[in-house]
Amino acid sequence: MTKRINTFSLSENTGTMTRRTALRNLAAGATALAVSPFALSSLAGAHPAKRSNNRDIVLAMVGGQHIHAPNFAERMAGAENVVTKYQWDSNPDTARRRQEVTGGEIAESPDQIFNDPEVDGVVICSITDKHIDLVPAAARAGKHIFAEKPVGLNGSQAETIANAVNNAGVLFQTGYFMRSNPANLMVQRLIQDGTLGKITRLRLSNVHSGAIGGWFDGEWRWMADVEKAGVGAFGDLGSHVFDLLLWLMKDDKPVSCTGHIEQAIARYPGCDEYGEGMVVFDSGAVATVAGGWVDHANPNQLEVSGTKGHARITNGQLYLNIPDWDTNANEPWTDLPDGWKHPLELFFDAVSGEGNLPLITADEAAGVNRLVTEVYRGNETKSWIQL
Numbered sequence: 064m065t066k067r068i069n070t071f072s073l074s075e076n077t078g079t080m081t082r083r084t085a086l087r088n089l090a091a092g093a094t095a096l097a098v099s100p101f102a103l104s105s106l107a108g109a110h111p112a113k114r115s116n117n118r119d120i121v122l123a124m125v126g127g128q129h130i131h132a133p134n135f136a137e138r139m140a141g142a143e144n145v146v147t148k149y150q151w152d153s154n155p156d157t158a159r160r161r162q163e164v165t166g167g168e169i170a171e172s173p174d175q176i177f178n179d180p181e182v183d184g185v186v187i188c189s190i191t192d193k194h195i196d197l198v199p200a201a202a203r204a205g206k207h208i209f210a211e212k213p214v215g216l217n218g219s220q221a222e223t224i225a226n227a228v229n230n231a232g233v234l235f236q237t238g239y240f241m242r243s244n245p246a247n248l249m250v251q252r253l254i255q256d257g258t259l260g261k262i263t264r265l266r267l268s269n270v271h272s273g274a275i276g277g278w279f280d281g282e283w284r285w286m287a288d289v290e291k292a293g294v295g296a297f298g299d300l301g302s303h304v305f306d307l308l309l310w311l312m313k314d315d316k317p318v319s320c321t322g323h324i325e326q327a328i329a330r331y332p333g334c335d336e337y338g339e340g341m342v343v344f345d346s347g348a349v350a351t352v353a354g355g356w357v358d359h360a361n362p363n364q365l366e367v368s369g370t371k372g373h374a375r376i377t378n379g380q381l382y383l384n385i386p387d388w389d390t391n392a393n394e395p396w397t398d399l400p401d402g403w404k405h406p407l408e409l410f411f412d413a414v415s416g417e418g419n420l421p422l423i424t425a426d427e428a429a430g431v432n433r434l435v436t437e438v439y440r441g442n443e444t445k446s447w448i449q450l
């Protein structure tokens with residue numbers, strides 16, 4: 064008898080039907096690699112400040128216009144060890160709507176937050192083009208930082224941001240949730256301990272139908288504006304699986320890349336809607352990575368082939384073909400490690416003082432940004448880029 068891989072459910076945020084529908088659809092598509100980034104039961108109304116023990120932490124949300132910000136506000140409100148003191152956004156209406164969930168006060172500026180010694184850390188969910196100012200300023204102020212992905216508009220910005228974080232010595236985390244999934248943790252273990260042998264090829268896919276469904280027509284329109292977001296559909300969803308790829312192959316080094324990135328229905332002028340990247344590693348392993356907003360289904364989310372075995376994740380379930388293990392490639396593999404918490408909740412625990420947590424470093428986040436930037440450059444120049 065088999066069992067299903069652990070999954071999470073999507074909460075519906077308070078607000079218009081358009082937003083609820085978009086987030087529900089996003090969860091259905093962005094579960095690529097079998098886990099939703101939106102795991103939390105709904106929380107209605109404002110949540111007053113709370114302080115129950117000396118492990119409580121004081122946080123602020125700095126920018127709330129990212130599509131994940133409503134859910135992150137609910138996570139902040141629902142966490143037993145979090146007090147939200149401030150909300151800020153360049154759009155006062157956005158700040159007010161996030162404040163209705165988390166409580167706290169609306170800050171006049173980010174500096175009010177950064178200069179407050181009571182604030183332990185910040186959750187930055189701003190429009191991406193503001194990260195280059197907000198993240199280094201928070202780091203210089205000694206605030207621990209959760210910054211939603213991508214860290215910068217491009218690889219160069221991301222490197223500048225990572226240097227600021229590293230120089231300040233503050234904790235850092237970003238929203239690449241796919242590492243937390245039990246099936247992905249199992250695949251990483253099989254690669255790193257040599258069970259799959261020499262890795263020859265990998266295929267990763269993270270896609271949904273957002274452009275077809277018009278998910279970015281309203282409140283989230285900036286995410287389809289490359290000047291503000293840094294990337295289009297390929298970079299938006301592809302960055303999750305590029306992070307997964309680099310994490311799976313953490314002891315190998317990417318040496319070259321290219322890509323083909325396109326529009327399909329041109330719903331958002333100047334914004335790409337799908338693409339495929341190719342990355343070659345120092346070992347000779349080759350990976351293809353898909354990201355896009357014009358797919359109606361995404362059954363095959365991960366495939367890894369090695370000289371001693373094969374692993375794939377299809378419809379959220381892991382299948383193994385490892386001759387030494389006498390596996391049945393047609394039956395889901397259910398002996399999985401425990402999954403990790405959502406990245407934001409790991410950040411809460413780290414700021415509270417818990418050690419040895421699997422945070423994503425600023426350098427790792429910048430590495431993803433850099434690789435995505437170079438794949439776009441490979442598309443533009445129709446060439447292979449040496450890394």
